[in-house]
Structures are given as C-alpha cells and as structure tokens.
Amino acid sequence: MHALLKTLKRAVTLATGGGSHPSEPPMIMREEGVLVHRLPANTSGAVHFAHTITCDNIDTQKSYTVSASIYIPQGFAGKSIDLSLYGYRTVSGTPVDLNKRDAWQHVSATAEIPPHQHGLVPALTVDHDGTQPSSIYSKDWRLVSAPRRRSFKHVTCAELAAISPDARIIGDIPDVSVPxxxxxxxxxxxxxxxxxxxxPDGWTPRTMEFRDQKVYELHGAVIHGxxxxxxVGDHVLEETYLLASLDKIKLRWAGDGTASFECTEPTGIISKGSHHFSGYPGNRNYAHWMVDILPSIETPATSGDSALILPELYHHWQSATLDMVDTDHVRVLLKGEQTVRCEKLTISYMRLVDSGHWPHPSRLAVASRITAHVNPDPAARRRIYISRRDSGARRMVNEAEIIALAEEFGFEILTLTGMPIAEQIRAFAEAEIVLGSHGAGLSNVIFCRDGTIFCEMLVDGYVQWSMRRLASVLPLRYGCAIGREIGSEANQHDKQWRIDPDRVREMVQAALADIP
Structure with missing residues (x-):
C-alpha cells in the first residue's frame, strides 16, 4: 500500500475507573471531531487511549507515522503524554510539549512495522498522578505511510563498476589541465x-586537473527524489549525495562503510534515462543550474531514445534555458521524495579537484547553444555592473557608492531578479567587462566571449574562488577586490560588508586600461 490516510473517528478508552470530571472547555467542545480522553481519579501510572485500525493491505516494508492535534488544559495533572503506534518502538517524531497549555499542538510518531502485521493501534499514553480527575483532548488523527530508513554501502561510480555487473564504463572524457x-x-x-x-591559497599559482572522468551505465538504478x-542494489553512489541536503534526507554515515537515509519505494519505471541532478541546490540555485545541470546534458552518451531525468523545475529560467538546450528528449521530473527506477541509467560526474562541480571544458558547448538563441550583437562592447541590492544575503552596505563609481566609468547597472533570462544572457554575451560582487548571478559569465574582463568583489570572511575557477575554464581575464565584514552574525550569508571604493576604482581603472 503506497499511502494510507485515515481519519480516526472513534476513541476506545482502555482505562477504567470512575469519579467526577472537570467540565469540558466549551470552545473546545464546539469544534468538530474533538475527542475527550478522561483521566479518572484514584488511578496512577500509565493510562492508554487507543484507536484501532485493522487493514489487510498494510505495507510492512514501510514505516508509518501517526499524527494528531493535542489540547492540554491548564489544570492537567500528569507527568507525561506520549503518542505512539502501540507496541512498536517510535524511531522519530514530534513529542508532546507539556508546557504548552490551553492551546492545540501538532504531534507525531513514526515506527517501523515488522512483517505479518494486520492492525495498527495509534495510542496516547498518559502518566497520570491519580490524585485528581482531569481530561485531555485530541482531533485530526491521521495515519500515513512514511519513508523507511535503509542502509547502503557507499561507493563511487568507479568502485561500483569494478565490483558489480550492474555498472560499466561506456565512455571516457578527455583529461585536461586548466591553469x-x-x-x-x-x-x-x-x-x-x-x-x-x-x-585556500588563491594567490598561489595552481592548476585544475580534470582526470579519469568517465561515463557510466547503471542497470536497475533507483533515483531518490x-x-x-x-x-543500485545495496550500494549508494557517493557522487550523488555530496551536495544533498543531509538534514532533509536524514542521511547518516556509519563507521563500517555504510550510509543510511529515508527513502520510499519507486513509483515508476523508466527503461532508459540519463541523470541530471546536483543535490539540493541543483533546482533552486541559479548558479548550480547553469554550471552543473545544464552542461551535464552534453554527456556524450545521452542518446535520442533516453529520457532526461531531472529535478522538478521551480523557476521560469529553468524551463526557458532547458528548452534552448534540448527539445529532443522526454523529460522525467522528480519532485520532493518521488522515486523512480531506471533499467538503464547513464551518469557522469565531472568534478574538479578541490573546487566543486564546475563544467569540464568539453561541456561548454551548451553555453554557446544557449547564447545563439538570443542573437547577441557581436560588435557590442557593453560595460555591465551586476547589483545585489535585490538580495538579502551578504548585503554590501555601501553599494550606492560603488554604483556611482561604476556609472562614472560608463557601466550599465543591472539587477537580475525579474529580468527576462534572454536579456540576462544577451547582456553578458555582449559585455567587454563585467563588474559585480560574488553571487549566483555572476555564473552568467559562462555566456561571455573569450577574453572578456571579469572583476569580482569578495568579502574577507568568504573569499569563494568558484567564479574565478569558472573564468579559468572559459577563459576570461580576472580581477578582484576584497571588502571587510561588518557585524558578528554566525551565518556567513547573513553578514553585511563594506568595500573600499578606492580599491574598486583601482581595479576598474587597471582593467579598462587592458582593453585595446
């Protein structure tokens, strides 16, 4: 049974006893579906209130979560209230907060169901002191199937190809060294x-190495969400969870070479497909979409009869750029925890050493294909400044000064939020110099012409060289100026900063002097 959703209609009180009870709160009792759980006097210890569901098609290969809204009156006399699936160990959930009185609170409990079970009993267990009668109230009971935690041996694609007949190398990507x-x-x-x-060591000459990059074919692969x-079988591919949101999937590593996470059973089967994901940020962050996912469609083994398996498209710029890159393949979009099985899956991860997922030079043809759709003027020599005043993260407090300086040197001031994607691409493709502070919008430099000047403003507590490395692959001429943080916020992205306009002026003057 893929999902079980029940509204529990009836309470079966497993406690016995008598005695008078306090009057019911009138506002609570007027609400539809409220259940009253009366706790008798002269009874101490655990008191159980249970709902019984008998169902022949409970899927014992899954976990189940029971949830309810609980109301605890101010005068409740008890030591604890626990929600559970009676008889099964709770593995996770939201507990009852005894300190929250005279208000509804949502609580839940998840348990794994062993084989050969046909009845589930959601229950409230109250540790009652027994001196005075009292009551608690509940409503909105639900029982649903939950993802089940499974353990897998974690391996790389190369390691799986060496040990399993379900994985093989079907293509090689040329080795390249990029200074x-x-x-x-x-x-x-x-x-x-x-x-x-x-x-680290950004001021030390270094080389990026693209080595031993392969294209793999996996048989019977399952793509999770x-x-x-x-x-693949009892193995999980390391490359595919490196950028995953570990809190979201609740991935845990063990010291024995295994990793476990919560997963659901596949809801569909694809005969042949190719993998185009980049973890949690892949379908939310503009830069990861542009430099991780779109270039991956250039995988040599992405054949015409293969479906593109992608994350759900949340933004207009995703569907627009995807249409510019590919209209030949069927698209399978995975949303949330949706899981599919692919009988023959093509996958290739082209990581740079110490740098993250930036595209192998052979994949940059995708940028040229996108640029061709917007018809840039090859004779244009635009100077563009990319403002981040539309972003709440890493806010530059003196950006007005920098904008005035940029205008003095003839820069157009562009704010990318809300700007049509075709106009963004055209602006970068027609630029002779790009100036901006570090952020996802600067990944548009992939549409710049070879040799375009790219001047980036960075902050001392977060000198992230990823855009410089992208400029190296293209290649572009690069400059940077470093600002200083203001404040002591723990989250780097919440910190404000300021940059010395004189440093920016010196950088821009040197860059403009380098233009023929």
Missing amino acids: VTPIRYGQTTKPDFPVVEYP EEGIVT
Missing part, C-alpha cells in the same frame, strides 16, 4: 588582513 587564471587587476597579492578562502541520490 587557474591569475588575478590581473585589483588585489593581485594576498591582502595584509586575514581572509577565509575556499579553496529531487536530490537525485542514486542507489
């Missing part, structure tokens, strides 16, 4: 104040 582009303008040497770099985690 990280030097900082030509602005902060060309490491500043004399502390900075936190990702990855919009995170795109892939399992």
Whole structure:
C-alpha cells in the first residue's frame, strides 16, 4: 500500500475507573471531531487511549507515522503524554510539549512495522498522578505511510563498476589541465588582513586537473527524489549525495562503510534515462543550474531514445534555458521524495579537484547553444555592473557608492531578479567587462566571449574562488577586490560588508586600461 490516510473517528478508552470530571472547555467542545480522553481519579501510572485500525493491505516494508492535534488544559495533572503506534518502538517524531497549555499542538510518531502485521493501534499514553480527575483532548488523527530508513554501502561510480555487473564504463572524457587564471587587476597579492578562502591559497599559482572522468551505465538504478541520490542494489553512489541536503534526507554515515537515509519505494519505471541532478541546490540555485545541470546534458552518451531525468523545475529560467538546450528528449521530473527506477541509467560526474562541480571544458558547448538563441550583437562592447541590492544575503552596505563609481566609468547597472533570462544572457554575451560582487548571478559569465574582463568583489570572511575557477575554464581575464565584514552574525550569508571604493576604482581603472 503506497499511502494510507485515515481519519480516526472513534476513541476506545482502555482505562477504567470512575469519579467526577472537570467540565469540558466549551470552545473546545464546539469544534468538530474533538475527542475527550478522561483521566479518572484514584488511578496512577500509565493510562492508554487507543484507536484501532485493522487493514489487510498494510505495507510492512514501510514505516508509518501517526499524527494528531493535542489540547492540554491548564489544570492537567500528569507527568507525561506520549503518542505512539502501540507496541512498536517510535524511531522519530514530534513529542508532546507539556508546557504548552490551553492551546492545540501538532504531534507525531513514526515506527517501523515488522512483517505479518494486520492492525495498527495509534495510542496516547498518559502518566497520570491519580490524585485528581482531569481530561485531555485530541482531533485530526491521521495515519500515513512514511519513508523507511535503509542502509547502503557507499561507493563511487568507479568502485561500483569494478565490483558489480550492474555498472560499466561506456565512455571516457578527455583529461585536461586548466591553469587557474591569475588575478590581473585589483588585489593581485594576498591582502595584509586575514581572509577565509575556499579553496585556500588563491594567490598561489595552481592548476585544475580534470582526470579519469568517465561515463557510466547503471542497470536497475533507483533515483531518490529531487536530490537525485542514486542507489543500485545495496550500494549508494557517493557522487550523488555530496551536495544533498543531509538534514532533509536524514542521511547518516556509519563507521563500517555504510550510509543510511529515508527513502520510499519507486513509483515508476523508466527503461532508459540519463541523470541530471546536483543535490539540493541543483533546482533552486541559479548558479548550480547553469554550471552543473545544464552542461551535464552534453554527456556524450545521452542518446535520442533516453529520457532526461531531472529535478522538478521551480523557476521560469529553468524551463526557458532547458528548452534552448534540448527539445529532443522526454523529460522525467522528480519532485520532493518521488522515486523512480531506471533499467538503464547513464551518469557522469565531472568534478574538479578541490573546487566543486564546475563544467569540464568539453561541456561548454551548451553555453554557446544557449547564447545563439538570443542573437547577441557581436560588435557590442557593453560595460555591465551586476547589483545585489535585490538580495538579502551578504548585503554590501555601501553599494550606492560603488554604483556611482561604476556609472562614472560608463557601466550599465543591472539587477537580475525579474529580468527576462534572454536579456540576462544577451547582456553578458555582449559585455567587454563585467563588474559585480560574488553571487549566483555572476555564473552568467559562462555566456561571455573569450577574453572578456571579469572583476569580482569578495568579502574577507568568504573569499569563494568558484567564479574565478569558472573564468579559468572559459577563459576570461580576472580581477578582484576584497571588502571587510561588518557585524558578528554566525551565518556567513547573513553578514553585511563594506568595500573600499578606492580599491574598486583601482581595479576598474587597471582593467579598462587592458582593453585595446
């Protein structure tokens, strides 16, 4: 049974006893479907209130969650209230808060159901002191199937291909070494104040290595939800959960080489497909969509009869750019926890060492295909400044000064939120210089012409070199200026910062002097 949803109509009180009871709260009793659970006097210890469901098609391969709304009057005399599936160990849930009185609270409990069970008994267990009679109230009882936690051996794609007949290599991606582009303008040497770099040593010459990148074919693979985690038999592929939201899927590692997470049974079967996911941010963050997911459609083995398996499309720019890249394949979109099985799945992860998921140079043809759809003027020489005043994260407190400076040098001021995607692409494709502070919108530099100047403003507590590395692959000429954090917020993305306009001016002047 894929989902069980029951509204429980009737209470069977398993406690006995008599005595007078306090009057029922009139406002509570006027609500529809409220159940009264009376606790007698002169009875101490556990008192059970249960609802019985008998059902021949309970799926014992799943967990079940019971939930209800509970009302505890101010005068309740008891030590604890527990919700459970009676007789089964609760593995997770939202407990009853005894301190919350005269108000409804939503509570839940999840338990794993062993084989050969045909009845589930959701129950409230009250530890009553027995000195005075009292009552509690409940409503909105529900019982639903829940994801079941399963353990898998975690392996890489290469390791699975070496040990299992269900995985094989079907293609090779050429090995490439790409020098990280030097900082030509602005902060060309490491500043004399502390900075936190990702990855470290950004002022030291380095090379990005694209090595041993393969295309794999997996048989009987299961793709779990919009995170795109892939399992084959009792193995889970490490590459597919590296960017997953671990809190959301409740993934846990064990010291014995296994990982477990909550998963549901497949709701559909695909005969042939290709995997295009990038964990939790893949279908929410603009940069990850542009540089992780869209370029993956360039996988050499993505054949015409293969479905594109993708996360749910939440934004207009996703469907618009996907239509620019591909109109030939059937699309299968996974939403939430939806799970499918693919009999023959193509997958390729092209990670850079120490840098995250940035596209192999061979995949950049996707950007050229997208750019061709917007017909940029090849003779245009635009100067564009990308503002983040539309973002609440990492707010630059003196951006008005920087905008005035940019306008002084002839920059157009662009705010990308709400700007049609075709106009965004055209602006970057026609730019001779791009100036902006670090953020997802700067991933549009993938549409820039070779040799375009890219000047990035960064903050000392979050010198994230990902956009510089993207500029290296394209390649672009790069400059940066470093600002300073203001405040002590724990979350990096909540911190405000300020940048010295003179540092930005020096960077821009040096960059403009480098334009023929």
